[in-house]
Amino acid sequence: MNMITNHLPTAELQALDAAHHMHPFSNQDELAERGARIITSASGVTLTDSEGNQILDAMAGLWCVNIGYGRDELADVAARQMRELPYYNTFFMTSHAPVIALSAKLAELAPGDLNHVFYAGSGSEANDTNIRMVRHYWSAKGKPDKNVIISRQNAYHGSTLGGASLGGMIPMHQQGGLPIPDVHHIPQPNWWSEGGDMSPEEFGLARAQELEKAILEIGEDRVAAFIAEPVQGAGGVIVPPESYYPEIQRICDKYEILLIADEVICGFGRTGNWFGSQTVGWTPHIMTIAKGLSSGYAPIGGSIVCDEVAKVVGATEFNHGYTYSGHPVAAAVALENLRILEEEDVIGHVRNVAGPHLKKKWQALADHPLVGEANLVGMMGSITLTPNKATRATFGEHAGSVGYKCREHCFANNLVMRHVGDRMIISPPLVITPEEIDTLIERATRALDLTYEQIKAEGLMG
Numbered sequence: 250m251n252m253i254t255n256h257l258p259t260a261e262l263q264a265l266d267a268a269h270h271m272h273p274f275s276n277q278d279e280l281a282e283r284g285a286r287i288i289t290s291a292s293g294v295t296l297t298d299s300e301g302n303q304i305l306d307a308m309a310g311l312w313c314v315n316i317g318y319g320r321d322e323l324a325d326v327a328a329r330q331m332r333e334l335p336y337y338n339t340f341f342m343t344s345h346a347p348v349i350a351l352s353a354k355l356a357e358l359a360p361g362d363l364n365h366v367f368y369a370g371s372g373s374e375a376n377d378t379n380i381r382m383v384r385h386y387w388s389a390k391g392k393p394d395k396n397v398i399i400s401r402q403n404a405y406h407g408s409t410l411g412g413a414s415l416g417g418m419i420p421m422h423q424q425g426g427l428p429i430p431d432v433h434h435i436p437q438p439n440w441w442s443e444g445g446d447m448s449p450e451e452f453g454l455a456r457a458q459e460l461e462k463a464i465l466e467i468g469e470d471r472v473a474a475f476i477a478e479p480v481q482g483a484g485g486v487i488v489p490p491e492s493y494y495p496e497i498q499r500i501c502d503k504y505e506i507l508l509i510a511d512e513v514i515c516g517f518g519r520t521g522n523w524f525g526s527q528t529v530g531w532t533p534h535i536m537t538i539a540k541g542l543s544s545g546y547a548p549i550g551g552s553i554v555c556d557e558v559a560k561v562v563g564a565t566e567f568n569h570g571y572t573y574s575g576h577p578v579a580a581a582v583a584l585e586n587l588r589i590l591e592e593e594d595v596i597g598h599v600r601n602v603a604g605p606h607l608k609k610k611w612q613a614l615a616d617h618p619l620v621g622e623a624n625l626v627g628m629m630g631s632i633t634l635t636p637n638k639a640t641r642a643t644f645g646e647h648a649g650s651v652g653y654k655c656r657e658h659c660f661a662n663n664l665v666m667r668h669v670g671d672r673m674i675i676s677p678p679l680v681i682t683p684e685e686i687d688t689l690i691e692r693a694t695r696a697l698d699l700t701y702e703q704i705k706a707e708g709l710m711g
């Protein structure tokens with residue numbers, strides 16, 4: 250039977266969902282008990298659920314719907330491409346127009362000599378590609394032992410074996426025997442949680458120097474690459490102190506290692522430039538891309554690779570690729586998304602209109618009695634909840650639960666704002682208007698007030 254599930258009542262959809270659909274990063278029993286929220290349509294920055302609620306999506310889906318929902322141009326391009334050539338592969342010396350046009354466009358947009366694109370279906374797959382590519386690169390240059398990749402604790406680089414290994418999320422490592430060998434993690438530049446008595450600038454420098462320490466310990470002749478998100482996203486929108494990246498760049502320049510900027514969240518305007526590495530002033534050899542590349546309208550990811558690495562890797566057969574590498578429909582959709590980002594000057598909107606407006610309002614949230622600090626880069630922001638701003642205290646044995654409560658109040662007030670532990674994070678569509686930002690802040694403030702009242706009553710404010 251062919252069920253048009255959108256037309257079933259919510260409770261029936263929820264029951265079928267819980268019975269047959271295994272959700273990512275979810276406790277399935279809890280999901281079955283509560284019932285999933287069913288999203289039925291979306292437009293601009295607003296989601297509609299199966300009960301008719303209108304929800305402001307301050308996460309742009311999962312950090313990806315940069316141009317906002319409901320752009321018919323992308324649907325039209327996808328339909329046209331499906332009719333003309335729905336699929337063909339890019340293996341065995343074949344190609345097609347959409348992937349060629351997209352590659353040329355990405356080479357034009359990417360800085361420096363990042364001129365070559367290897368495609369994947371997602372950010373995780375692209376990071377798996379990166380692991381194999383940098384190891385193959387050094388091997389082809391006669392250095393097969395130069396295969397260690399340095400990453401950071403609390404980084405997120407995906408959920409495949411490779412991506413989750415590069416990531417520094419302990420709960421992910423604990424499931425499935427990760428990380429894979431020869432991946433090393435250094436501490437993150439999270440001043441609020443880990444900076445102790447140091448000033449942010451001292452701490453940023455110290456944390457960057459952890460990279461040099463690791464390279465010297467492991468041996469320069471063993472380290473293949475360093476990977477980092479310009480601004481950690483899933484880890485809680487952790488904005489590094491200004492001293493961090495110049496020191497990282499100095500260290501990277503000193504030792505012969507490849508630099509991978511994971512731009513899956515930061516890319517395509519999120520930080521106010523085309524790429525986050527431009528915002529933090531860092532020059533990578535490879536950039537991981539996904540999410541905002543298609544604004545989430547089609548699954549596509551990839552690695553943008555510099556001339557030197559592409560030349561070495563391309564000189565022998567690189568035994569790697571995915572059925573959907575450079576999928577023509579996804580490529581056509583991505584290209585149309587890039588046209589909209591460029592022609593409508595969406596990045597200018599982030600820099601000059603939405604970004605400054607959001608910054609003013611977001612930073613004012615730091616005056617709330619529950620909020621320790623507020624950080625924002627372009628259109629990704631975090632606020633840290635604390636029982637004591639002066640000492641940067643945590644909620645002790647209740648750590649994480651306050652952020653969760655706040656997230657629930659956000660949901661109840663038709664706002665999607667995520668929590669990572671006791672940090673609240675946003676990453677709205679880049680096209681959000683100042684009026685919509687005002688609504689976002691109003692709902693966030695209300696959720697903070699309700700959370701504050703609740704935890705005071707529960708005695709969690711100390």
Ligand code: PXG
Binds near residue numbers: 376405406513539550
């Ligand atoms: N790198 C980064 C920096 C990411 O944020 C990936 C790689 C993996 O991309 P794919 O397309 O394979 O998911 C990501 C994905 C969250 C959340 O809850 C974040 C991501 C994905 C799902 C949930 O913050 N980031």
